[in-house]
């Protein structure tokens with residue numbers, strides 16, 4: 001059993017996708033709310049508005065949703081995210097994997 005990424009439609013799971021990194025939800029309210037809205041699930045918003053970031057500490061989001069500037073070390077994503085990093089890439093959107101690189105096509 002692993003933990004699934006909290007983003008709606010994202011199938012990444014920390015036991016099946018060991019090449020991805022997974023991050024706990026930020027404790028900073030403003031950043032946490034941006035993550036919650038990005039997830040696209042009403043249930044998470046309800047938890048956030050009733051309990052704040054504290055209620056979401058068991059959730060994880062995977063590295064697929066963050067741009068290069070969000071990582072402390074782009075080549076070692078398990079080193080974590082910079083403070084205030086917000087997700088930008090929805091699940092599976094305009095994305096292809098070439099070798100070890102993931103290329104995002106933005107329109």
Ligand SMILES: [Zn+2]
Pocket residue numbers: 005006007010011012061062063064065091
């Ligand atoms: Zn994900």
